[in-house]
Amino acid sequence: MAVIKKKKDKALPAVNTSALPDIVFMLLFFFMVATVMREVDLKVAVNKPQATEIQKLERKSLVTYIYAGAPRQKYQDKFGKAPRIQLNDAFASIDDVQAFVIQEREAKSEEERPMMTMSIKADKSVKMGLITDIKLQLRKAQALKINYSSLQPKNVDALYSSEN
Amino acid sequence: MARNKRAIPEINAGSMADIAFLLLIFYLVTTTMDTDKGINRKLPPYDEELVQDPPPIKERNIFTVLVNSNDQLLVEDEYLEISQLREKAMEFIDNNGDGSCEHCKGYGMSNSSDNPDKAVISLQNDRGTSYGMYVKVQNELVAAYEDLRDQLAEREYGRSYREMDPEEDEEIIKEIKNAYPQKISEAEPLNIGG
Numbered sequence: 416m417a418v419i420k421k422k423k424d425k426a427l428p429a430v431n432t433s434a435l436p437d438i439v440f441m442l443l444f445f446f447m448v449a450t451v452m453r454e455v456d457l458k459v460a461v462n463k464p465q466a467t468e469i470q471k472l473e474r475k476s477l478v479t480y481i482y483a484g485a486p487r488q489k490y491q492d493k494f495g496k497a498p499r500i501q502l503n504d505a506f507a508s509i510d511d512v513q514a515f516v517i518q519e520r521e522a523k524s525e526e527e528r529p530m531m532t533m534s535i536k537a538d539k540s541v542k543m544g545l546i547t548d549i550k551l552q553l554r555k556a557q558a559l560k561i562n563y564s565s566l567q568p569k570n571v572d573a574l575y576s577s578e579n
Numbered sequence: 580m581a582r583n584k585r586a587i588p589e590i591n592a593g594s595m596a597d598i599a600f601l602l603l604i605f606y607l608v609t610t611t612m613d614t615d616k617g618i619n620r621k622l623p624p625y626d627e628e629l630v631q632d633p634p635p636i637k638e639r640n641i642f643t644v645l646v647n648s649n650d651q652l653l654v655e656d657e658y659l660e661i662s663q664l665r666e667k668a669m670e671f672i673d674n675n676g677d678g679s680c681e682h683c684k685g686y687g688m689s690n691s692s693d694n695p696d697k698a699v700i701s702l703q704n705d706r707g708t709s710y711g712m713y714v715k716v717q718n719e720l721v722a723a724y725e726d727l728r729d730q731l732a733e734r735e736y737g738r739s740y741r742e743m744d745p746e747e748d749e750e751i752i753k754e755i756k757n758a759y760p761q762k763i764s765e766a767e768p769l770n771i772g773g
Binding site for chain 2: 432433435436439440442443446447449450451452464465466467468469470471472475478483532534535537538539540541542543544546547550551553554555557558559560561562563564565566567574575
């Protein structure tokens with residue numbers, strides 16, 4: 416008969432992957448633009464307070480961070496549970512803050528120095544005594560622009576409930 | 580020459596995707612996406628000697644907010660909940676006791692502030708106050724000013740102050756800020772029951 420028999424053992428054609436690098440590069444560029452380098456390895460547990468009147472910190476290069484909170488689980492044997500300050504990657508005492516701020520300011524260019532902002536990232540259970548000490552050190556170091564790092568609450572009413 | 584006539588062999592681009600994936604994964608691991616937000620404040624400059632004679636401020640122009648080590652609020656000698664603070668602060672700022680503020684809608688009470696220009700909020704906390712509570716109080720006080728500015732912008736321009744563009748509406752923002760200047764003063768914290 417004149418029926419053309421199809422070959423049954425014909426292999427599937429390979430999927431064309433020549434556009435794959437383009438797709439991956441596109442993703443790569445997206446991540447390079449949209450993200451920032453992780454600054455430090457957090458050694459203190461920071462559960463940020465909540466607030467509604469918050470502003471975004473523009474220009475990351477002008478922001479210097481000061482962390483305060485209880486040391487994380489794995490550091491508690493060595494450093495105890497009392498809230499501590501973390502500057503860069505290490506625990507620090509209150510007397511180090513002023514030198515740290517001055518050093519950070521020196522690292523910036525002349526015209527950027529007045530715009531330097533100190534971001535205080537503290538746990539909400541930290542007592543104000545420690546924060547006040549930090550603020551006094553910042554005043555002594557002439558770093559007067561500060562920002563209390565906080566989160567936007569998902570539900571505004573939660574702000575007024577007693578357990579927060 | 581004979582060599583030049585030979586076609587250049589095509590570069591094998593098969594591993595390009597692998598290289599790109601490697602870079603992509605590197606960026607995924609080492610970077611973060613979280614945006615930093617917070618309440619912006621300005622600290623007063625540090626001065627060794629205390630100011631000799633602070634300019635006298637009338638008692639009615641000061642709105643005292645005290646927070647103790649149990650995170651309780653005492654506002655103008657009255658125990659308050661945090662949820663009532665914003666309203667109280669707004670009443671105080673907007674009071675317009677001497678009638679000089681044309682845009683104010685306050686009640687003009689004799690025991691509250693003269694006008695928004697003179698009204699000062701004085702905040703004092705204990706060393707034992709929790710940071711979370713402190714930020715909440717700060718937030719409410721800033722919100723009181725922002726709400727008043729919002730109301731004024733709504734009346735004058737029919738727009739929300741909070742949603743104005745800092746570059747486009749620079750003039751309007753300046754004007755509204757001057758109408759309700761933010762005056763929050765912080766006293767040295769107490770140390771009772773810390």
